[in-house]
Structures are given as C-alpha cells and as structure tokens.
Amino acid sequence: GAGVSQSPRYKVAKRGQDVALRCDPISGHVSLFWYQQALGQGPEFLTYFQNEAQLDKSGLPSDRFFAERPEGSVSTLKIQRTQQEDSAVYLCASSLTASGDPGELFFGEGSRLTVL
C-alpha cells in the first residue's frame, strides 16, 4: 500500500483479554516505531525496530506488552491481560532510513483500544 496501515482501527476488549494490533509499514522502510497516545496527550514512545531487530523497548509500560517484527516488515504489538489503563490509541510510524538524515516519519491512522 501507499501508506502505513494499521488494524484493527477500533478494538474493544474486556479487562483481562489479550489483544494484537497490526502495523503494515511502507514497503522498504527500515525503521518502525510504536507509540501510545492517551486521550488529549502527545504520543509516548513504546518501542523501535530497525528491520527485524528490536533495538529499544524501553517505553513498553510492563511485561504485558510485547512487540515483534519477525521479517522486518509487518509488526505486531501484543498486549496481554489488558487493563483499563491500556486504553489509548496505538500509533505505528515508519521511516525509510535508520540513521543520518531523518527522512519523514509516516504514521498510520492508529488503533484505538478501549478496555472495559
């Protein structure tokens, strides 16, 4: 596709349920970021991939959060045993380069997670 695609766009989960959020970056983009955006707030960094390597997961709030990008393209963010505080929009962004001049960061439309 032409842009970053995220699915599902909306997800309602019961507390304790596991969820998986998918990100399809722009083809050929090396860098992939996951951000969490709470209502009325700016995006907060979760994790970063350079191709298939997860170079930074310092922003993941707990060990219930797990992300992978096994073939260096599609990425999945998994949240186990969801809690109400996990309710947020999860943004995926990709960039062509990994270093040097930062090419434009392209964002998906986000996955809005609501935990009841």
Added chain:
Amino acid sequence: AQTVTQSQPEMSVQEAETVTLSCTYDTSESDYYLFWYKQPPSRQMILVIRQEAYKQQNATENRFSVNFQKAAKSFSLKISDSQLGDAAMYFCAYRSIMEGTSGTYKYIFGTGTRLKVLA
C-alpha cells in the same frame, strides 16, 4: 533526558489570519532535529515542517514557518492566512542526531495544541 513542552492546550484563529503556536524543549545536545506534526481529527499525523538545529535559517513551507531560537530552546510555528483545513492538533517533536546507546532515534513529542479555525 530531552523534553518537549507545549504550553497552549488550545488556540483559535480567524480564517485568513495568522497564528503562532509555541514550543519549548530541553536538551543538552548541540545538534538535533525539530518537527511540527499535524494530526487532523481521526486521521493520521503528517509532517508540517522540520528544522535542523545546525541551520540558523528558519524553515518555511508555504504558509508555515518556524521561529527557531536555539539559545532559548524555543521552536514556534507560524501559520499565515489560516484556512479551515488547518484545524487540527499540532505536535512539536524532537529527535536526536546521534543515536542512543541502543541505536534508537527516538522522537519525543509534546502534549499538543488544538487549533480551531473560525470562519
């Protein structure tokens, strides 16, 4: 650690008028990148303008320009001839030039300013 602060939660501007959105940041680095991103309602975030800290000249993109004051660590966005389509959340963001110890190039975002454009 770097921080980005946007002190204006909401701004309003009359159509065709000019508005300035404020952003300050804190860093001990000498070289870095600064960005303004626009997030329309229910749509993805898009890049508006970027500034390299080593460039003294302020960046401009059509109706959008920045006032970059490195010593003051200030990076404001000026929107001229405001249009209804400019209504959105605007986020200021910072990115290091040098990679972190883990090889990450984190983008650090402010909390955003909601811009309303009045017809």
